[in-house]
Amino acid sequence: MSFTGKVHKVGAHIDTDAIIPARFLVTTDTRKLGEACMEGLEPGWVKRVHEGDIIVAGRNFGCGSSREHAPLAIIGAGIRAVVGHSFARIFYRNAFNMGLMLLEVGDEVDKINDGDTLEISPENGTIRDLDNGAEIRIPPLSPMMQTLIDKGGMVNYVKEQLKLRGEAE
Amino acid sequence: MAMTLAQKILQMHTDEEVREPGQIVECSLSGVLANDITGPLAIKSFHAMGAKKVFDRDRVFLVMDHYTPQKDIASANQVIVSRRFAREMGITHYYEGGCAGVEHALLPEKGLVKPGDLVIGADSHTCTYGGIGAFSTGLGSTDIACGMVLGKLWFKVPATIRVNIEGTMPRWIRGKDLILRLIGEIGVDGALYRALEFGGSALKDVDIEGRLCMANMAIEAGGKCGLFPSDDLTAEYCRAHGTPDPMRLAADEGAEYERTVTMDVTGMEPVVACPHLPENTRPVSELSDVTVDQVVIGSCTNGRISDMRDAAEILRGRKVAKGVRCIVIPATPAVWRQAMDEGLFEVFSDAGCVISTPTCGPCLGGYMGVLGDGERCISTSNRNFRGRMGSLDSELYLASPVVAAASAVTGVITGPEAL
Structure with a gap:
């Protein structure tokens, strides 16, 4: 089933301290963690997010600690999926274990613009940027x-x- | 088939035939670890799975180390979850209060991990045990819960990057300098999804605590694990720490590596990682104009007795510079006690250091030395991401205890030769 969401682009090597700083790790509540999502990148970052939005990231997204609170914070913020150049390996496992969809697309990630609307069709294996028309194939x-x-x-x-x-x- | 250390150890723990990198195999686990932050999430998943007991109560390790003694009500409430679970499950190795130390220093010290073991931990620095030839890797809490319940987990066989250390180790060069240099060369995703395997003629000059430090930071290059062979030095260490007959392990001749990196350490200068990534490395002498407000000597990377001795050797008869806070954190109760017995606390106290009880504390910006706006710290820990130790406007440099202690004396980033 395909879905659409607004793109929030972030850079390379976004670490788990940026996704959810340690001072927020005193809870396991997904919604509360979501309120602090990306607080280590930019205070108040999460305010721009609406339910169903999509993060588009550079290389090595989720590097750093093993905290499962990181994918939980992203889910709690209402993010539906993360499209990335590449993902850190612990984060990759954690995300799937938590039910957060990650799509690894390499250099193709540069075709997507911040603020655009993406259409993701896992069954068809495609990601489409509805604003600039770019299409990316998703590896199985x-x-x-x-x-x-x-x-x-x-x-x-x-x-x-x-x-x-x-x-x- | 000629095997790398990673392939060899995985093969010891599975009935399937380990072949090429990328293959997924189900393996039996030697140990499963969680701490005060990640334990409660694992326990939540454990219950959600409908599990009633852990696979082996002697092989699940719970170490309350990140905020110990608990820094506030919320963190204290989290420990209650782990404490209750440990009691209900009859967990043998539950550590809290005066028994608790930084997990990755504590487990090898207590002989709970040995060469050839396969260990998972809900902490990214679980890769530390590669220093004694154990395949160990960090995972999230739900994978850990699965391990606690089934005693098994799936692993992707990693490709291996071989790192040969050659030449003559200079007097002040430590494992920390070697691993920082490697991360500087290959980058923070240079070993993504891969195993690092260390070898070379200079390996005999890297002691076990230095190897544990190096393996600890494999994750800072994105690595799944950082493996050392189990040799004479390993055997000696293990015998002194509760494993009378440790397994010898070495990669096979002709094992296939994705690439080989050679580092000649002859004439090498101590290395410092600059903000805000461990790959931003520079020789210490290029940073002599960088002032520091705080120095932290401790952590799962460098809080062992040899680290305490290094710091004391530099600080003996010297004073911490005016306006600098130098926080020394022995990583475990045994290291703390040994440092005291050897008179190192006198040295630290005379120099004007803060001596803490064992904790992860400031390394992750938890407590016991959090940085304010615009402050700068040099630390012996493993990660210098923006805001890692406190304010988003603070700066963190990473170095060995030798360099950290020397910097505490001068108030600027300083190598031991410059003192």
Whole structure:
């Protein structure tokens, strides 16, 4: 199912301290974390975001700590997906485990302009910038990531494993 | 097949045949770690998974280290979650208060990690244990919850970048200088998704604490892990820390590397990473006009006893410059005690340092030395992102304890030779 959202562009090497500074790590509440999303990049950044918007990032987005609060803060801010040149590996796993969609597109990311509206169609494997007409092909996900998405994230995946073992509630 | 260290260790923990990089294998875990920040999220996921018990109560490690002793009500409430969980699950290795130290210094010191182990931790610097030949990597809390429940997790076999350290180590060069130099050369995403594997003729001159420091910062190059072979030095360290018969490990001759980086350390100068990325490295002598307001000596990178000795050697008979705060943080209770027994606290106290109890504290801008607007700090920690230690307008430089201590004395960034 395709969806559209407004683009908020950020630069390269956006680290997890920028996404959610440590002083906000005293909660696990997604909505509260969302209120401080990108507070380490620019105070009040999150005010520009509307439900369903999309972050478009440069190289190595999410580098730094393993805090799962980072994808949670992005989800909590109402962001639907992050399109990036590349992602830091812990952040990449965390995002899928939390149900945040990441799309790795390399240099093609430069075709997207800040403030434009993007249309993302995971099934068709395309991202379209509706304002400048640019189209980007999305490479297919690895089978393991696809399994996680099909199961609805890591929690459900483990739940199913436990049921198979007869250990779940 | 000739294997890299990463392939070799993963193979020891899976029934599948480990072949090429990119392959996904399910592996059994030797240990699963979480701390006071990441533990509660993992526990939340644990319950959401419908789990009733951990896979092995002796192999789940919970270390309350980031804000210990708890800095405020919210952080204290988070520890209550972990404490209750540890009690309910009968977790053997739960550390808090006077037993707690910075997790990545504490686990090897207590012999909870050994060569050949496969360890995951809900902390990005879990890669530290590569210093003693363990495949260890940082993950998010939900992956950790999965590990706590199943004792298994999927791993992508990483490609490996081989790093050969050659030449003669100069007197004041430490593991920290070597890893900062490497990150400066390959960049903060130079090892993205990859394993770093260290070797070369000068490796024998890098002691285990230096190797732990280097492996610790593999993540600062984007790496999945930073692996050292398990050699004579490793065996000696492990025997002194609760592992009587540690496994010897080395990469196979002819193992395939994505690339090889050679660093000749002969004549090398201490290295400093400038704001706001660990890759912005410069030789210390080029920064002699940079003043500092604060110096932090500690962390999972450089809070071990050899680091305390290095700092004391520089500070002995000298004073911290007027207007500079120098905060010394031994990483574990054992390091704290050893430093005291060796008389290092007298040296620090005479010099005018603040001596803290073990904590991650200022490294992540938590407490115990947070920076204000426009302040500048040189720290022995691992990350100098903008705002990492406090104000978004503060600046953070990274260096070895030798350089940090020398800078505390002069109030500007200073190498030991310039004192």
